[in-house]
Amino acid sequence: MERGLCKSGNTFEDISVIEGCYCRAVELLQDNEHSVRSAAIRVVREWGQMLIATKEENDKIDWSNQVFVQLCSMVRDMSVEVRLEAFNALGKIKLVSEDILLQTISKKVLAIMKEKNSHGQCAAERFEILASSYAGAFVHGLEDEFHEVRKSACNSLGIHTILYAEFARQSLSLLMDMLNDDSMAVRLEALETLHHMATFECLHVQEIHMHMFLGSLLDNCDLIRSIARKIFRLVKLPDLKLFRSSIHGLLQNLERYAKDEADVFSVLFFMGRSHGSFAAHVVKEVSQEMEPILEGKLVLDSARVAAFLVLAISVPLSQNQNGQNIPPRLFSYAVTLLGRISSALREVVDQDTLFAYLSQCSRSSTCGTEVELSLLPVVDEAVLTHSRKDVNGPVGVPMLQTGNETSKVQPVISCELEDLATSIVECQADELDEVMKSVNLIFARARDAWLLVQSRCTNVAVRALRDCKRELAMLTSASLESAGILAFTLQYLQVMKLFAKIWEHIVWKIRSDETGGLEYLFGKLDVRLRELRYRYIGFSKEEELHVLELIVVACLLRLSKVEICCSPATMKKLSAIISHIEILNDKGPIEPSNILMDAKKIVHEIESSKAGISCSLFLITNLVDFFTLKLFSLCSRVRHINAELDIPGNDSENPLPFVSGLPVAIPLDITLYNVSSKNRLWLTIRMSQESTQFVFLDLNLLGGCNEIKKFTFMAPFYRTPKARSFSSWIGIGMECALEDCHLVKHCGGPKRELVYLCQEKEVHLCLVRRD
Template structure:
């Protein structure tokens, strides 16, 4: 209450009429403050009434239009939020509207009336008499507003139509346009009756099609369209068709208007016509007047009959529209064509040539609209593409826009291809699309599947010509990384599902070739069938050669699935249906209602489920080895600089990896290791590109290369320290890649930290030698030459012995070998979370004080020998908290803990966020790369994604608890006689909005000295008020901050009170000393 009175007392002088000539800005600021009081539901009625009493006189006496506009808005909010003042505000604004005749006042009156329909007296005052009287006022803005909002008033329809027709002849174009738009709104009313009234509105709008103002003609086109449709609906029989044709021709006359907006509106209106004769539609595609159109005429106006409208006005309508210089006009013309093709097959066939030309339009919007129009034609069975059209249509499959390519493939799914040559060209176009844009593979496969299923005969003929591409090479290898092979296999599957062809005509081995690509294919066909259904179908078809036709439940002269006329499978005549076909019986129009698990009947499936699962897991393990083998073969491409081809192959490998089923027999660690290895190869390919000779001629940013090398180092450390169960061979392979990374860094001429890298290089070589001796493996030529080069250098690694060109020669000796899994890998990972914290629910903090953050940590497969650190970083500052695993409970596989970690670097800001992450220390590195600061001595490998923690400054309540203590004898002799207390302790509690979680038993952090100002009052003599500054260490936790303080009475000195202090009171005086306040002064040099 006191606060709102204080706010209003500051605002009222600037809003009062007694104030002499206040400037505009303070008055507007006062209005903003007044609005906050009105919208605040806690504001008392007395304050709101005072606001209204101050603002109401301004409507009568103030002459500032901007100020009056804001006052009206404020009074509107007042009436809408304070119902008891609604009627009073309405009467005040109503009198102002009658006197000053402003559109803003009328808008507020209508808004109040619509909000409170229960006020019958207010509704009756906004009657037709008021509207008519205001319409004849001299202000143009009032007339325009009334005509645009005429349907919001209570006016009889026939009277409103008369009013609008009258103002369509107003001398001001703004008023004429408002009257036309008022008619558009009125056309949606069901109360309009009478053909004569409709004809009158239509004729008046036709007259305004020739208006001098562009926006008036644009509004007139809309009226002609809407009221013309009403006129057509009121006719019957033959006259109805003639009336619709007349409306269409009338709109065609406006497509050559000089104004772009008028032309756009005209084409939009043409698409809304519900019936057009075929001869008129054909005339719109020819600039030359057709013979049947030369003498044909329509009635231009219905009431006056002043002129006849020749049908030749429609000549070349869409030719002009599609050739317009503005893409908005071309787009609207194309949209209208799609709506009109339903009326005539001949029109649809003729307009297709124009649409094909439009596919080369410069505007992406126009090309996209053209494809959407063709798709609408296809859904209405009006798209009849000829062989001459295919070249132009298939060209957009390699368009730069992904939206265009997607829309083109969408059309191909519905397109009818009557001859084999057209089918071949479509498939070739899709394969070219796949080679040019590999990221479109899912959509390309789905398009091939739909085309093959709709044209089974053509698909089989096509596959016979390209069967050799789907067969293994002479070495027995099938190109599983080839997108073209995968596409042809999808086409084979779709052909076998065609209702018009037999499975027997496709070799069964083709279906077996599809099994390794199951994940990739099923992902693209997920809208048609699930992966298990597809796997069962492929398995059955690959063995179908051993089964008679009766076993597969189809006749040799019939389709593969029983079909009825509606295209839905019918099995009434079948005594038994093989379970493999059951999920496929419901595959129609992209749906599969029967799930895979329903078909696994132990009585019908020959292979037991456990045996099948074991086989699938073996195939998954073999797939991992196959993927790693493919990765190892790309090294010559990396050396040659074929980076694009390398990245494309690795991307395919990663997609295949994502489709491998993760089961109990396929460890998550193996999948994660393979994924990380592919990531390393991707980074290595990008890094190697910078070291190619031809690339050295160009200026590459050193920062980009350093960033790639840093990512490569981090990924290799992850492979080394995030997996348990690595064999010596696997570890040697990773160490060799680490050595290669060091050589790449040392090959850079402008490297600044070569001494550190050389130390790491020698440490890694030593570890490689130990592993080679342990497993009796001979080191590679690359490692042997590297050892010789290091021996030639000075033991101190001085500048004279460092030669970057020596290391460049070693790059030629490196050769990538294949990684072979020797056992099951276990992934080390961590999960980090801050419960209840996100951007919308930040944690509170006080600037300058440490804050305790509760972390929930889940550790997987981490032993007590590992050294884990919690890293907290904000901007360039990083803080580390050690996690002592020996004090944690739980097994090695999964450990869940909750800790409260302090964060000291709280910024002087309203809010901020920091990043937290769990890292494992790389103990096997013999070189210390991180020094000082109480953090890790070795580099960290992070086990989880960074967690963003959000904080917001909050004024936390602080309470004190006083614990008297006895001083030691040595200290007691030095104290003043004024103080009977030798020492005392202060316990400070920070009460936040949330309850803190359980405290960690192994986290204890000590802050730097915190500045406190303590004032004391003697309990025996209250006049003694003394204060001093104190610096002492403190231990901060989530809720408690404990601080031990010693001081003597001789050291007291006076200090002025700080207004920012937290005023505190103790519950009772303790030994004549009461702590009165505590403040945290600013420290120099930042937070």
């Protein structure tokens, strides 16, 4: 009977029938027969989900919480069969409030639950009974005497960790304890859960957890070691100490289990790529181990030395671009191990492509050119593992090449090494066209994600945008043009993610009480849109119009939420954007979208009305509700205005000398990309958010502008404090030429808002001692 109802329940159109079956199943949860209780749990799970689906959007979370709590009440049943069924069912409930989830990993009733009850939801005695029914539910499951229940609890807990960051953080210690479980099945499930968290970027490892992770690398079970290594491929480590410990653990794994060599090499490669600066530091520390000994002979048959070489060759492929820190001779040494290394990286690259990459890197110092990263396409490990746990991975792109495909650099391999750089330049035009095709596919997927946002599937949309970012990371840039296109696409995806989160607050009225959080999201969106508008050049009119449309929508969203915005400033910005669109239209006919036309009408209506924005608030809200994102495609070869900043020879151990009260000159190595003489650049030197000094960079005095311009600049800093030592942060900003010059007022500084062209660098200074 129960099985028939669960299978055919979706044929009932009468909600009262669904509610009746659900309520009867809830009553049967207290039946004397354990088999009846088990069956009742399955009915509550299935019919509860059907009941949730019939409710209005605003009521779904409450009903989902109710079903979840009913199932939690069965996790301490006397029957192991019932407890197992309860934890299996908990993993099927996809949407649960964060406070309830947090309560399930704490046996003590949390303060936040008591605070919620203080608003008069139920009597104190009844509340204690209700809260105790699900307090510590997952803790009881993880402590159960039967390993089947512990395994099921691990699995269900992991499913919910991807919903909330705080819940994931607090669950991590519980899962770490399960790595010491007596049952191998439970240890495997715990590692699978941690891998699931790492795949969704919810795993944040701290030092107290490392010994458990490293212990799994030395486990006797091959499968446990394999899953542990998969976690290390994905996890982002916060500091050098943890990274160094991880490398040491992998080397111990390699020394004890030589058969794991290929997989260990692969993990080291991915870790070096995702932690470039840390990897470069470790390679520098162990560089002597990779140098010739015994009358100039190399000892490369050591697995340890080979592992460090794999780590070294991955560094230039990191986002931090730390390849210049790796001596070219190490790439030459790696060529002698080409067979072993290419076998370990066969999922990523074929042997010929790897040989071309190592050859050019080994010659980079003599050629005087940058390493061509396009020689070695790299797969994001998150993509490789997304097929697990029913996660849809991104579609492969044409630029991805593996050992089973025909590599575009095969003609390069057949050439003489002296002609390698020339051959690559000839291929860059074709690769740029492939990049354009690939990013336009990503733009199409971003537009599909926006349709999900408008269908109230924000979490699914954000996940789809995250997949787009992973797919974008798989594309490599062979030139400044392709690098600019990839940078623009990444910025666009970040903007769409912020829009999705803001839409959830304003249009769907979810988390409407979190005004501070909403203002923070608006602040980030403003910065991203400013960068999208000013840090990229070469747009066509249609592409520029699309960017302006996004800015208009952001302004309208602010205006529709009056309590968090400054209406006059937002209206001024909106009016300026509309005026700029009219100027574009005067230069040539363009077809603005409906929202731009309606926004123009609203601006004129507000400017002509004495009541101001309040009279048009209803129109603005309706306009936002009916906004539809157009399909965007990139046709122009967009260039990225970018900068690199370095303070040579300066760190905490080698500070610059200064005399208190006197100016100090800070030597800077600056590289500018695609900056013209019309751009106004400023150095920002700050000791705190309230204390910033600006130094104007006159590009005409510095020798004009080229596509790439490198120079050394001595930056004066006047505000040296009375201290033994201090640090300040230096960045490069560019004035937004079309912004209102009255919004920003800096004495002796920029008149308009700045967009920053690079990350700030920390400079260390120390007081000159009197000998």
